[in-house]
Amino acid sequence: xxxxxxGFAGVLAAFALAVSTLVAPSAxxxxxxxxxxxxxxxxxxxxxxxxxxxxxxxxxxxVVTFSSFDALKDAFDxxxxxxxxxxxxxxxDWVPTGAKSGKLAPLTLTAAVxxxxxxxxxxxxxxxxxxxxxxxxxxxxxxxxxxxxxxTAPKTFGExxxxxxxxxxxxxxxxGLCIAGGGMSWGAHSVFSALGADAYQFNSRGGxxxxxxxxxxxxxxxxxxxxxxxxxxxxxxxxxxxGCKDNFLAGTVPYAVIGNWEWADYVAKxxxxxxxxxxxxxxxxxxxxxGSVSGALLTTFAAxxxxxxxxxxxxxxxFASTDGQVRYQAFEKRPPAEKGAQADATVSAAQRGFxxxxxxxxxPQIGAFLNSNKGGANYWDSAPAYWTAVLIDGKDAxxxxxxxxxxxxxxxxxxxxxx
Amino acid sequence: xxxxxxxYLIRGKVAFVIKVIFVTLIASILLLLAxxxxxxxxxxxxxxxxxxxxLLALTYLSKISIxxxxxxxxxxLLTAFVIGPILYTVTMSGFNYxxxxxxSKEEAIVQIKVRAIEAAPSGLSFDVKLGRYDGExxxxxxxxxxxxxxxxxxxxxIPLVASSVTLNExxxxxxxxxxxPLNDSEFATADKEFTGTRFAFDDQYFIALEGFEAxxxxxxxxxxxxxxxxxxxxxxxxxxxDNGRGNYALAEDKGVILEPGWxxxxxxxxxxxxxxxxxxxxxxxxxxxxxxxxAFLTVLTTxxxxxxxxxxxxxxxxxxxxxxSILVLPYAMPSVMSILIWGGMFNTEFGAIxxxxxxxxxxFSDPNFARVAVIxxxxxLGFPYFYLISSGSLQAIPSELMEAAAIDGANPRQxxxxxxxxxxxxxxxxxxxxxxxxxxxxxxxxxxxxxxxxRNELDGEIAGATDILISYTYKIAFGSGTQDLGLASAISLIxxxxxxxxxxxxxxxxxxxxxxx
Numbered sequence: 001x002x003x004x005x006x007g008f009a010g011v012l013a014a015f016a017l018a019v020s021t022l023v024a025p026s027a028x029x030x031x032x033x034x035x036x037x038x039x040x041x042x043x044x045x046x047x048x049x050x051x052x053x054x055x056x057x058x059x060x061x062x063v064v065t066f067s068s069f070d071a072l073k074d075a076f077d078x079x080x081x082x083x084x085x086x087x088x089x090x091x092x093d094w095v096p097t098g099a100k101s102g103k104l105a106p107l108t109l110t111a112a113v114x115x116x117x118x119x120x121x122x123x124x125x126x127x128x129x130x131x132x133x134x135x136x137x138x139x140x141x142x143x144x145x146x147x148x149x150x151x152t153a154p155k156t157f158g159e160x161x162x163x164x165x166x167x168x169x170x171x172x173x174x175x176g177l178c179i180a181g182g183g184m185s186w187g188a189h190s191v192f193s194a195l196g197a198d199a200y201q202f203n204s205r206g207g208x209x210x211x212x213x214x215x216x217x218x219x220x221x222x223x224x225x226x227x228x229x230x231x232x233x234x235x236x237x238x239x240x241x242x243g244c245k246d247n248f249l250a251g252t253v254p255y256a257v258i259g260n261w262e263w264a265d266y267v268a269k270x271x272x273x274x275x276x277x278x279x280x281x282x283x284x285x286x287x288x289x290x291g292s293v294s295g296a297l298l299t300t301f302a303a304x305x306x307x308x309x310x311x312x313x314x315x316x317x318x319f320a321s322t323d324g325q326v327r328y329q330a331f332e333k334r335p336p337a338e339k340g341a342q343a344d345a346t347v348s349a350a351q352r353g354f355x356x357x358x359x360x361x362x363x364p365q366i367g368a369f370l371n372s373n374k375g376g377a378n379y380w381d382s383a384p385a386y387w388t389a390v391l392i393d394g395k396d397a398x399x400x401x402x403x404x405x406x407x408x409x410x411x412x413x414x415x416x417x418x419x
Numbered sequence: 420x421x422x423x424x425x426x427y428l429i430r431g432k433v434a435f436v437i438k439v440i441f442v443t444l445i446a447s448i449l450l451l452l453a454x455x456x457x458x459x460x461x462x463x464x465x466x467x468x469x470x471x472x473x474l475l476a477l478t479y480l481s482k483i484s485i486x487x488x489x490x491x492x493x494x495x496l497l498t499a500f501v502i503g504p505i506l507y508t509v510t511m512s513g514f515n516y517x518x519x520x521x522x523s524k525e526e527a528i529v530q531i532k533v534r535a536i537e538a539a540p541s542g543l544s545f546d547v548k549l550g551r552y553d554g555e556x557x558x559x560x561x562x563x564x565x566x567x568x569x570x571x572x573x574x575x576x577i578p579l580v581a582s583s584v585t586l587n588e589x590x591x592x593x594x595x596x597x598x599x600p601l602n603d604s605e606f607a608t609a610d611k612e613f614t615g616t617r618f619a620f621d622d623q624y625f626i627a628l629e630g631f632e633a634x635x636x637x638x639x640x641x642x643x644x645x646x647x648x649x650x651x652x653x654x655x656x657x658x659x660x661d662n663g664r665g666n667y668a669l670a671e672d673k674g675v676i677l678e679p680g681w682x683x684x685x686x687x688x689x690x691x692x693x694x695x696x697x698x699x700x701x702x703x704x705x706x707x708x709x710x711x712x713x714a715f716l717t718v719l720t721t722x723x724x725x726x727x728x729x730x731x732x733x734x735x736x737x738x739x740x741x742x743x744s745i746l747v748l749p750y751a752m753p754s755v756m757s758i759l760i761w762g763g764m765f766n767t768e769f770g771a772i773x774x775x776x777x778x779x780x781x782x783f784s785d786p787n788f789a790r791v792a793v794i795x796x797x798x799x800l801g802f803p804y805f806y807l808i809s810s811g812s813l814q815a816i817p818s819e820l821m822e823a824a825a826i827d828g829a830n831p832r833q834x835x836x837x838x839x840x841x842x843x844x845x846x847x848x849x850x851x852x853x854x855x856x857x858x859x860x861x862x863x864x865x866x867x868x869x870x871x872x873x874r875n876e877l878d879g880e881i882a883g884a885t886d887i888l889i890s891y892t893y894k895i896a897f898g899s900g901t902q903d904l905g906l907a908s909a910i911s912l913i914x915x916x917x918x919x920x921x922x923x924x925x926x927x928x929x930x931x932x933x934x935x936x
Contacts, residue, residue: 029607056631058606082459097902100519102530102679108627108635110544128678130534243769300530309614310606312630373901377876385876392767392784403877 030306033061033314035296036076036085038069040261044331045089051327055318059310076103084301086311087319089136092124092292093367096418098299099127105300106130107312113320116338120364125295127368128418133295134320135337137329140291141182141190141257142275142357144266149173149254153276155283157194160255161226164236167254174252176236177278178244181259184384186290190257190278190361191237192383194287195222197401199379200369200412208366210416213409220398222281223390231394239384239391257289261334263350275353277361291362293337296320366419374414375407382407442479446472467503471495505915512908513686518901520665520680527681528643531650531667534678535641539624543636546591547628549609550600552577558618558626558634559598563590570598571618571626571634606631641677650677682905689909699906702882702891707917709790710887714858717797718851724798725805726843730835733813743810750803758867761796784873786884793885797864801854812846813839848929855925856918865890888914 033056037045042065049061064085066072076088076098084103088094098104109131114122121135145153149167154160164176179187189199196219201209227237238244248256249269258266263273277286296319302311318324322340329336335351335358336342342355370379377385386404389395429437453468477483478491522530538544545560557572561584568579585594593600601609609631617625618634626634641650641659650659650667659667662676665683669675692699728746732739749757764771765782773780782788816839824834844851865871871883871890882891892914896907 029611031607056606057603080459082455097518100678101521102527103521105530106534108538108544108629108637110629110633110635111542112544113633238768240768242766300533303533303614306611309610309628309631312628313632316630316633376879381874381876385874388784388873389875389877392781400877407877 031059033059033087033302033307033311034085034305035061035063035087035089035314036072037063037065037089038072039065039067041089041294041332042066044328047331048324048327049318055324056310056313059307059314061314079103079299079301081301081304085299086302086305086307087314088297088299089294090297092295092365093371094297095125095132095295096127096367096371098297099130099132103300104132105298105303105308106132107298107315109134109316109320113316116320116322116340118337118339120291121293121337123364123366124293125297126419133297134315135293136296136319136325137294137332137334138291138337138355138358139260139294139334140354140358140362141187141259141289142354143177143190143255143257143278144248144271144273144275145255146248146251146253147272147274148251153274154255154279156279157222157226157281160279161234161236163254165234168235172252173254174235174247175238175244176253177255177257178238178247178253179241180245180248180256181262182257184239184241184387185380186365187241187257187259188383188387190287190289192219192287193289193361194278194280194285195219195226196281197404198288198363199383199408200366202363208369208412208416210413211409213405213412216401216405217398219405220396220401223397223401226281227391228397233391237387237391239387260351260354263354264333267350273350273353275350275357277357286361288361288363289358290365291358292365366415368415368418369408369412370415372411372415372418375410377407379408379411438479442475446476449475467499508908508911511682511905512689512912513684514682514905514908515665515680515685515688516682516905516908517903519678520682522679522681524665524681524683527679530679531641531677532643535639535643535650536627536637537640539636539638541636544629545626545634545636546589546632547626547634548591548593548598548600549606549613549628549631550598552598556613556616557598558613558628559584559592559595559600560626560634561586561590561592566590568592568595570595571620573616574619576619576621685905689906692906693909693913698881702880703888703910706882706886706888706891709885710859713790713793713885713887714855714861716794717801717858717861718854720794720798721801721854722805722809722847722851724802725807726809728802728806729809729813732810746806747803749799750807754800754863755867757800758796758864761792761799762868765792783869786873789869789873789885793864793868796868797858797861800864801858804854808847808850809843812843815846816842845929849926852922852925852929856922859887859918859921860889860914861887862889862893866893888917 035045036042042063046063046065049055049063053060055061066075069091072088072090073094076085076090076094079085095104099106113134117135121138122131125131125133125135149171150163154163160177164173167173168176177191179191181187192198197214197216201212201214203209228234233239244253244256245258245262245265247253249266249271257278267273277289280286296315298311298315302308320338322338322344325336325338325341326344329341329351333348333351335355336344372378375382382404386400389400390397427434449468449472453465453472456462456465456468474491474495478487543562545558545562547561548559549556550559551557552570552572555572557570559568559570561568566581568581568584570577570579579592579595583596584592587593613628615627617627620626620636624636624638627637629635640652640654642653643650648661651657652659658670659677660670662668662673663683664680664685666676666678666680668677693703694700732742732746763769767773767779767781767784770782772782780788782792820838820842821834824838829837865885865887869883869885871886871894873885874880874883882894886894888910892907892910895903895910
């Protein structure tokens, strides 16, 4: 055989072999529901679903775990029809952008299912009047105090500052109150609110008040009184959360705002879960903290994968059920969102403590207002910017508060259409 | 075995068979990927992969061109990972492509139709059992509050007497006359058949499934009219038409739109916004000035320090090898680690720098200090590179030139200024230009060290003090609020043109390319 024939035969053989690798796509129906979750929820969901596999008859559930919450968000933003999940366990602040961009699908829950939850929780997962998921667990923060430094629960913000000043030298305190969980925007809202600055205003019936912001002068003066020493910070409240958790655990900070996902770390170090909201400047008042929910969100990919009804069944049979939430939270250790699960005896004291703090001073986290940039910056950027401007850069607390109030008011008014 | 200046490891039929196997393996993988891309409706990618397979087979299994055997992998990879993304970026820069306008128009219409189904104001819902009634898809519905039971098909609602149905422990009907419930194994195929089906309720409403166990009384609010490319609100009569920007908008009020939208061509509007919209133009100008300054200062400082060290170690001193090894260490460490460590060292309260200096500088809160920090860290990261190339270049300069100049009476400073430096610059100018271009787009450093900040959000600043064009573009594309990929693509193209122009001009000015002519 000469080389030419060999070459021709070689080409034919190569293509025959290559074409033979083409596999015709299977025509059988899809019986798998794919759920995406982060590095904490994913493994716990896998354990629960593996233990009881028949949440949706005729279907299996595959849980895909991502290395972090950010990695999960990034992957979901880039997901395509073929690769995307049917359900994603994500943050409630994903709902506006996900719904806007056609990645999340609306669902309608029956009255019986809705009655199992606190109705304000659905606000977090609603965009333009449509619901996009079911509440899974509650995210909130509460304040904890180190009983070795301060023996009783503080009644006012001023009491905390006085305690700090009196103990600072003798105990070598690095700060008085710091934000260990939730960051200087979400977690720190309880401090903003305790001093008089709420992200949005409520009327006596619990409805949102538009066209109004917090009183910047009152808030600014409170900041000057309790957090400043002249033009400089008095050290009570650091402008960043760096090192807060370590310092509190080391006993150099008497009060800390912690998240309900990390209470086990404090219990392991011997701290009592004396959880409470941050006290306000007046006895009997408290700083409001965001009581947001994480949601199991229905995606538009479910319909394309031919499992839309199955995914909806999983949402109601597992994620929104007492049984499902009790089993899941036994591993996840966060306060469950479903009422029956909250009342379950297996819910820990810490989870109850967070729930109790939330019931005293929790407000819904309304993404439409907090994510809005209509005021020039959204809540997430403007809130920590205030602390930096006043506590680090030494700018005037009242003047900067006026700017903040204007931004938050404009954002609330601008985000109204997205509710 | 050798022949005609070439050395063959394997020849003949064995070599041919190995080549065919290798090409076939590659072709198989590429065709598999092409088929997967086709299944996901990525036709351009699928077509490119298929053409690549043909080109590879033709190149390696025929004698069409020997040089092509060496170039074809590089050409294909260049096309896939450089030319392709550039073309895509250029295309997207002419689109309204942002949060709310991501998907295609066809997909947007499907999504709007799904959202056009709304629950009845009564909120009425039923527990349902899926099955068939006289061979047709049907649901057996139960209202456990009122003990109402009925079968609903596509066309009719058949009331049932309570005594005729079998109830489970929750009072939900599970069996009824002439109704054949689906068993578990039939649910998989049932999803596609039953989902989206409208089961009869009354003249105004139908029952839509919300899972396999619940049905909600619903109505259709919007109707799509394909001939007119419009949506009509069936309750109010309002008409929504394509506004040409990727949304169906209310005819009377273009601000009222249906969501989701789709990515729509807006041609040069993004470029016009860059110039005409002050919210885009003003931060962009400020960021551009800082980017040029940052890239220039980086090259200047790193080159200066690298050259200084190269000159210092160009003499035979004791321990020179050890010094050289130590100086190269910053270059050997992963830059990500170095940047993060430096970030910690610059921390205002706990950082090593403030502790050592006994100061309280807010390095990342003050714009000027943040810029200084960025330059200092980049100096640390970049000087070993210039030290190495300067060392090598100094060796390449003939020593006779310096000796001759010394004999003619020139002092060391004059020798450096008139002989060494010009020759060095001639050798190193392409590398200096490349370093400028690299640092013009040094995203890693800015993102990891300062995140582009500080930024005064309370004063409405959009770009941070240390944001360079690429990090600013990244924020526009992937920021926490609205992600504007179309505008980011337009700015990316402008960055590309700027860097290419500056680089070409510099190369021309330095006459380096003439050396290759």
